[in-house]
Amino acid sequence: MSILCNEDTRVMVQGITGRNGRFHTARCLEYGTRIVAGVSPGKGGSEAEGVPVFDTAAQAVSETGANASLIFVPAPGASDAIMEAADAVVGLIVCITEGIPASDMVRVKRFLEGRPTRLIGPNCPGVISPASKCKIGIMPGFIHTPGPVGVISRSGTLTYEAVDQLTRLGIGQSTCIGIGGDPVVGTSFVDLLDLFERDNQTKAVVLIGEIGGNAEEEAARFIREKMTKPVVAFVAGKKAPAGKRMGHAGAIISGGKGTAAEKLDAMRAAGVIAVDDPSAIGKTTKKLLLSRA
């Protein structure tokens, strides 16, 4: 099994007629994802990449049975697109869009309270479950292979680097999720650790954190109290100067808080195997799996 998505996941793409939406819809279809609908206000009735396009998310859901949404809508309209998808009642929303104002996301999170919808992102590479051939995102599909390791990360390419190492060492992945680099994201490390803990396919988790906020500290607390499966972690930004945004809106040490050192300490205290060298994520995970076999 995987978490979040599987063979039964039917995806609609919001913003399918834009450059990114079109390009990645084609890549997801190639990988095997069941993309059943596109949404693009004003373009209903047309087709994009062979997928029927609707004016509204509600129409797309009622006519195609879509139960997940992948969002490429540009930042000014992205929060509205998330709310539209949630109101049309899909179980999973993956928002790729970068640059959404934090105040918009605060409102979106409030909107999602009490609804049966999980949001991944924004500003993330998305979700992929190799065994189900389900890719809802922009990650390069070819580096992934089915297997026992769950991967969660706040980053994009650094995650690909880690996944690539795993695959080359013959270790596959159950599900890989980029939770996003923004200060307000839909789903936290803790939520996903909980899902991996209950997932039969997943035997170990690789967690890739970075400076800013305290998602890693919260994850460490959850691991210490609730996790039986082993976790390998890397935290990026040990050398980042305080007060500077390091690319991601959420990657900033502010008021002396959110340093890599604090996060690594918390991780290690919780029994996590934290590596200093990102090139060692793959082999460390392999060693761990072998020692547990």
Add this chain to the structure above:
Amino acid sequence: MNIHEYQAKKLAREAGVPVPEGDVATTPDEAKAVAERLGDEGFVVKAQVHAGGRGKAGGVKLAKTPGEVKEHAAKIIGMTLVSPQTGPKGKLVRKVLVERAGKIERELYIGFVLNRSISRYVLTYSRMGGVETEETARLHPELILQEPVDPAFGLAAYQARRAASKLGLKGDSAKQAAEAIMGLWKVFANTDASLAECNPLAVMSDGKIVAVDAKIVFDDNALYRHPELQELYDLDEEDPREAKAKKADLSYVSLEGNIGCLVNGAGLAMATMDLVANYGGMPANFLDIGGGADKTRVSEAFRLILADETVKVIFINIFGGIIQCPMVAEGVVEAAREIGVKVPLVVCLKGTGQEKGRTILSSSGLDIHNVETMSEGAHKAVEMARTEALS
């Protein structure tokens, strides 16, 4: 985006936060003129730079008379202010804020900030305002109180009154403080700020509440819908290379070392810096060329690194996914041919089109060292930087 204290106070005043009377000045004579307009005696002259810790660094002075204001302004304007927040190079002071100064009875703290754990904005407040607030937060977290704001309703007036009461204020002072809190919320919410604070929010000897200092930071992602705030941008306060990078849509941060780094993705770029440091080297920069980079943007990024004369070696670390390695290689070669590169390049290309990308670089005639892993690359870059620095 950061703005100056005088700009933050103007926004705060317009939203109903009581701030001292005053104005900004760029010369000692202007500063004196501002003081004369304000009254006969009791002033403060404050350096206007985008950094805290100004008082201890000699950037804030009390003055009795307009003449003294002029003297202080003459010393502060043109000084290089060095505080823990400016970095060792410090910041050149170009402007001062001249204000009426009064007798402060107590210093409180009020501010609005995002609490990432609960995805809500919170009113943060404390009886312990003033210069050591961060220290207080660390040593006595119980003295820092919070009121979460429900985004559906905004800050409720009763929450502001409750905070004022918990700050130990009574009667008219409590009423004024609650109004100041509501005003600060208004400016925070209306500008899509990521921080708005008054530190200190002072209780004066006559019981009046005054925001003696104010700081506002805007969310860069929301600036597109606030053209009026973009005018507050002060290019003088930005690192010139960072400002240039911003224009080219690149994420760039200047650092102290001599190994230039060109990477795709923020996480990978941070990890690259960390690795360089692990091997005993110092990165010259953080640079993320971004997910949608094309050849032009890669060239732009490469030029930016080359413009830094301290750079002894450049480490290019790319994981091709959506971005294709050959495109990055072509961008690098194009820029290198155009400007001429005197430093060696260590290159780790992985993912989509890695072989073709490597071939493009190897056959370019540039001083290229291809490596298989980022760890190997960082190690090599550090060694080469050492050799280059010696030669």
